[in-house]
Amino acid sequence: MRNWFKGGEPWIWMTAGAVALSLIAVYAVVWMTAARGLVHWWPIQVAETIFTAADGSKTRLIGEVRDREEVSILRLRESGYRIDTTDKFTTRYLIKQGNRDITGTDFKWYPAPMLGEFTYPKDMIAVERREWGHFYGHLKAVKENGRIVAEGPAAWNAMRDRLNRSNALFSEILGIEKHEIGKLNYELERLRLNQRKLELQNRLDDAAKRDFDARLAAVNAQFGALQARLDALRAQIGRDSFVAEVMDGQQVEISLAKVADAIMPNDMNVFGKIGHYLSKFVEFIVDDPREANTEGGIFPAIFGTVMMVLLMSAMVTPLGIMAAVYMREYAKQGPLIRIIRISVNNLAGVPSIVYGVFGLGFFVYFLGHNIDVLFFAESLPAPVFGSPGILWASLTLAILTLPVVIVSTEEGLSRVPRSIREGSLALGATKAETLWRTVLPMASPAMMTGLILAVARAAGEVAPLMLVGVVKLAPSLPLDGNFPFLHLERKFMHLGFHIYDVGFQSPNVEAARPLVYATALLLVVIIVVLNLFAIRLRNRLRERIRGLEGV
Amino acid sequence: MNGALEKSHAMQLGDIRRAPMAATDDYVLSVENLNLFYGGAQALNDISIKIPRNRVTAFIGPSGCGKSTLLRCFNRMNDLVDICRIDGRILIDRKNIFDKDVNVALLRRRVGMVFQKPNPFPKSIYENVAYGLRIMGVNEKSTLDDAVEKALRGAALWDEVKDRLGESGMGLSGGQQQRLVIARAVALEPEVLLLDEPSSALDPIASAKIEELVYEMKEKYTIVIVTHNMQQAARISDYTAFMYMGDLIEFGDTDSIFITPKEQRTSDYITGRFG
Ligand SMILES: Nc1ncnc2c1ncn2[C@@H]1O[C@H](COP(=O)(O)OP(=O)(O)OP(=O)(O)O)[C@@H](O)[C@H]1O
Ligand SMILES: [Mg+2]
DSSP states (O other): OHHHHHTTHHHHHHHHHHHHHHHHHHHHHHHHHHHHHHGGGSOOOOEEEEEEOTTSOEEEEEEEEEEEEEEEHHHHHHTTOOOOOOOSEEEEEEEEOOOHHHHSOSEEEEEGGGBOOOBOOTTEEEEEESSSSEEEEEEEEEEETTEEEEEGGGHHHHHHHHHHHHHHHHHHHHHIIIIIHHHHHHHHHHHHHHHHHHHHTTOOOHHHHHHHHHHHHHHHHHHHHHHHHHHHHHHHHTSEEEEEEOTTSOEEEEEGGGEEEEEOGGGOOHHHHHHHHHHHHHHHHHSOEETTTTEEOOHHHHHHHHHHHHHHHHHHHHHHHHHHHIIIIISOOSHHHHHHHHHHHHHTTSOHHHHHHHIIIIIIIIIIHHHHHHHOGGGTTSOSSSSOOHHHHHHHHHHHHHHHHHHHHHHHHHTSOHHHHHHHHHTTOOHHHHIIIIIHHHHHHHHHHHHHHHHHHHHHOOHHHHHHTBOSSOSSOSBOSSTTSBOTTSOBOOHHHHHHIIIIISTTHHHHHHHHHHHHHHHHHHHHHHHHHHHHHHHHHHHHHTTOSOO | OOHHHHHHHHHHHTTTOOOOOSTTTTEEEEEEEEEEEETTEEEEEEEEEEEETTSEEEEEOSTTSSHHHHHHHHTTGGGGOTTEEEEEEEEETTEETTSTTOOHHHHHHHEEEEOSSOOOOSSBHHHHHHHHHHHTTOOOHHHHHHHHHHHHHHTTOHHHHTTOTTSBGGGSOHHHHHHHHHHHHHTTOOSEEEEESTTTTSOHHHHHHHHHHHHHHTTTSEEEEEOSOHHHHHHHOSEEEEEETTEEEEEEEHHHHHHSOSSHHHHHHHTTSOO
16 A cells, blocks of 8 residues: 555546546536537427416416426425325426517416326417517418418418518618618718817818708718618518417417517427527527527627637737837846736736726726817717727726736747857847847747637636626627728627626526527637637747748 | 858948958957956956967867856857956957947857857758848848858758758757858858857767868868867867966967977876866
């Protein structure tokens, strides 16, 4: 036994065990988010059954069975149910009954003994509406302008065709509202600001005024034309509707204008389900969110996250490298530089929210406000840079990650051997030339390591961002087709904040939970992709340093 | 090497390279009363020595006696050591290299140095040799190609590497690396080449190659070599300086130092009685 200890065997087991634990932890995180998130778009069959309430009245239930758990019968009896059994425990089901506008609640637990047998009628439709969440019911008929055009089994095909038509119209309307009207609004705002600017400079004479009025009239005319087109489209989209029978036997009529998607989950084969799954998945990645972020896609959040990380990298890399070069190569290595180095190291340990507070106080309120006063006087009192935005968020994160970049770069610089530097100097290179041609290239993989760490930290940071630019729902992306294309002052959406918002702030937490996991998974994937990209770059650099490139 | 390079070389060196004066005609470097301190400790005591042009001068002496330190004075590598303080003069064409107006980069191009341990850059063989020229602003491919070939031939390395100029200089053997860094220095066509124990890390065959090279190079360059190997000093040098504890004990032509040393300590060291 003593020899076993002496031989170092236990150490091997302990260290290997640590590796195994870490691996399990990592896989558990990924597996759980993937398992919970990725099933979200798989069509679930819609069940129908009879529910006996505590007072003995019977109602019909329609919905998706989403979850089940064990409950004690005692508790059920206490809440008034009469259950004849000697068992101590029974199951209860979480049923998503949808139809929030009719039933009031989406999700509800029902004890198994009070439910009849589950059936899965083929004519059941699951409708994803643009408002009020899901709708479930027996499809009865399809109407055009209030007149029934298809009934019974034929109704489904008619409904699908008409749904395609209304969706095409809807995306046309959306396109006009988002792009063309957005452009005109932007134009109007610019005209107003230009006018105000001239006014402030006392250069708004009659000629300029007339010019503005003419341009304003032109824009308004365009507005009018667009409005007319929109009205026509809106009138058309409301043409069709469908009628379905819901839980309590009511017949409900819903306009197809309000329907985003509809399926017959009980009458779908595997390929149909796969197709539906894929289309929903793509929608999740490329679409804008709907319904307080609980439905639709998360494209703006992906875009915001990636753009913020890129902006942050563009800011932190040069700054960090320059600071490290000064500290390692030029500064006299005395007590002062040692204090600075210790401070930088400790800066990495400051809680991120503190950086958020700093960013808000310094960047937004001080810098941003002064920029507004100096350059954007015409739009005051409405702030431009004086309110949180993607520029300030990236800058805050750049400061937050600066220590990481400095420390890694310094380490890389210090690993460049003295003999190499002397070799370069002895060939008549100045210190700067030695730095540029030999030392910095040799330290570049270390700089990339710093950047990789910085990206990993920045992409996952949420707390400081809430103070300096991230919002729940941004009206427009920070990069678009309107001059000057890059709008650094705009607020943006972020995956990390999106997770928090959807999971804990939304009105329908239960419905949004799978989205939380899916979004988390996507955040992980994006960070991994960004990192892989940086790691590839680093390997490329390493290879080049080994001198393997051609002459 | 082609004319353009020659010209730019001459132009850049113009401000130190003057018409040779009669008094220093035979000498490239002339050290006058040089004292050197590392912090409080004196490493060189009142050294005066004249290095003859186009000859091989060897510095010998026990470890720690200051040979490298003196060598590093010639191209002012000691500037990099913060605690190093120097007084006295080293003249090159009657110009004191420690003067404030001396361009250190140009001085180092004139006085090239090869270090004790080979230190190739992590770049291709070609780029290693072209490094100094690129620093001088030579970027024309044909000029560089010619200069690289000439330098590699001069360092007797061309035949071994001509097919793999794009490969890393770090991938060569120790002896090849040492010749590579010699080629790197030679590519700048310096007047003086300082070699600090160039074959200490090499096997006998590789070090014989280096010796041969030194022998060939003295036609064109003035060579100062530090060595611990008495036979090597006797074989390749024309003049020998014996140093001991920061003092220059004896300096003269190699034959007289080895056969009829004037100082007892010199003969003790040469015959291996200490050191
Ligand atoms: N950078 C330095 N800082 C302080 N002292 C130094 C430094 N370099 C050399 N010395 C000291 O100066 C003295 C001479 O050193 P030097 O390297 O010139 O000896 P050397 O003759 O080249 O020895 P070796 O044959 O072992 O290379 C030694 O005592 C050494 O400790
Ligand atoms: Mg030495």
